[in-house]
Amino acid sequence: MKALRCWTTGLLLILCCTAAPAQSRSLQMIAPDIPPHFDSEGKGRIADVVRAVLDRCGHNARFAIVPFGRHWKDYPSTPHYDGLATAEADQEFPGYSTKPFMRLQDGATVLSDRNLESIVSAEELAGSNVVAFPAADKILGIEALVPRFKSFTMRADRFDQIRLLLSSRADAVMADGLITANFIRLFRERSAAGQEPALDTGRRVLFRRIFQPGPQRLYFRDLVVAADFDRCFEELRADGTVERLAKPYVDRYRDILGDQYPSF
Numbered sequence: 001m002k003a004l005r006c007w008t009t010g011l012l013l014i015l016c017c018t019a020a021p022a023q024s025r026s027l028q029m030i031a032p033d034i035p036p037h038f039d040s041e042g043k044g045r046i047a048d049v050v051r052a053v054l055d056r057c058g059h060n061a062r063f064a065i066v067p068f069g070r071h072w073k074d075y076p077s078t079p080h081y082d083g084l085a086t087a088e089a090d091q092e093f094p095g096y097s098t099k100p101f102m103r104l105q106d107g108a109t110v111l112s113d114r115n116l117e118s119i120v121s122a123e124e125l126a127g128s129n130v131v132a133f134p135a136a137d138k139i140l141g142i143e144a145l146v147p148r149f150k151s152f153t154m155r156a157d158r159f160d161q162i163r164l165l166l167s168s169r170a171d172a173v174m175a176d177g178l179i180t181a182n183f184i185r186l187f188r189e190r191s192a193a194g195q196e197p198a199l200d201t202g203r204r205v206l207f208r209r210i211f212q213p214g215p216q217r218l219y220f221r222d223l224v225v226a227a228d229f230d231r232c233f234e235e236l237r238a239d240g241t242v243e244r245l246a247k248p249y250v251d252r253y254r255d256i257l258g259d260q261y262p263s264f
Contacts, residue, residue: 024058024059024060025059025060025082025222025225026059026060026062027054027059027060027061027062027082027083027220027225028062028064028080028081028082028083029050029061029062029063029064029081029082029083029084029085029218030063030064030066030071030074030075030078030081030083030084030085031046031047031063031064031065031066031071031084031085031086032065032066032067032068032069032070032071033065033066033067033068034068034176034179035179035182036178036179036182036249036252037104037178037179037249038063038065038085039065040065041065042062042063042065044249045102045178045245045246045249045250045264046085046086046102046216046246047063047085048245048246049101049102049233049236049242049245049246049264050085050218052236052241052242052245053101053229053232053233053236053242054225054228054229054232056232056235056236057225057228057229057231057232058228059225059228061083063085064081071084071085072084072087072091072093075093075094075219076093076094079221081221082220082221082222082225083095083218083219083220083221083225084218084219084220085218086102086216086217086218087216087217087218087219088214088215088216088217089214089215089217093219094219094221095219095220095221095222095226096219096220096221096222096223096225096226097217097218097219097226098217098218098219098220098226098229098230098233099217099230099233100215100216100217101215101216101217101218101229101230101233101264102215102216102246102264103213103214103215103216103262103264104176104178104213104214104216105176105177105178105209105211105213105214105260105261105262106140106174106175106176106177106209106210106211106214107174107175107176107177107207107208107209107210107211107260108122108125108130108172108173108174108207108208108210109165109172109173109175109177109180109181109184109205109206109207109208109256110171110172110173110205110206110207110208111165111168111171111203111204111205112203112204112205112206113203113204114128114171116128116171116172116208117206117208118208119208119210120208120210121210122140122142122145122174122210122211123145123148124210125149125171125172125210126145126148126149127148127149127150128149128150128171128172129149129150129151129153129164129169129170129171129172130149130151130152130153130170130171130172130173130174131152131153131154131155131160131161131164131165131170131172131173131174132152132153132154132155132161132173132174132175133154133155133156133161133174133175134154134155134156135154136154136174136175137152137154140174140211142174153170158175158179158180158183159183159186159187159190159196161173161175161180161183162180162183162184162187163187163196163197163199165205166187166199166200166201166203167199177207177209177256177257177260177261178249178250178253178257178261180207180256181207181253181256181257182253184205184256185253187201188201205256206256206258207256207257207258207260207261208260209260209261213262242264243263243264246263246264247263247264250262250263251263
């Protein structure tokens with residue numbers, strides 16, 4: 001009997017050692033054009049991490065970059081997309097969700113000379129001129145607060161938002177802080193090249209995280225791939241790779257973001 005147990009154990013060890021590795025997949029994912037999280041070339045703070053994690057698992061990811069919002073519409077109806085980047089905590093899509101793995105941080109980017117540089121809540125913008133992205137009142141959950149603003153304007157063009165801020169026609173831009181900081185940099189470059197109206201682009205602006213962080217998840221149509229991602233993300237987080245990839249995208253804008261935006 002003892003000999004039989006030893007033989008069985010040995011056979012299991014042989015089978016485990018010779019089993020084929022998990023099948024590698026070439027994954028077509030859909031993602032929004034929101035630099036510096038995802039840019040038009042499929043690179044960025046989130047893009048680089050997703051690609052590295054999947055590579056760690058033996059998978060290869062390619063991103064189809066579309067305008068923001070379209071990724072949520074196209075993924076459910078387009079079966080050839082293997083994955084969606086990214087989903088908010090309250091969104092559900094076909095397939096299997098990963099665990100939350102990175103965070104976005106909505107807030108208010110304000111002029112430093114408007115006595116708003118220390119705000120910690122959206123309520124403190126009552127009486128101010130606020131500009132935000134389309135549907136921000138619903139997405140940010142501030143519909144009841146909007147009547148208390150002096151004005152509330154929603155603009156899809158990020159440069160329009162920056163023009164309003166730097167011309168003092170807006171006191172705050174409500175949006176993801178890293179995205180706004182990136183557009184401020186681009187606006188300053190455009191201004192230096194004579195492509196923008198004469199505005200004081202040197203005015204100091206600061207970001208305040210007046211909303212809770214937004215945990216981001218991925219969706220995959222294959223359960224095994226979703227499980228792979230969770231496992232390999234934890235491995236890369238533990239060895240410091242995730243922070244090494246994501247942190248430079250945030251550090252570039254620390255003059256605006258300070259300590260108000262997470263590395264990942």
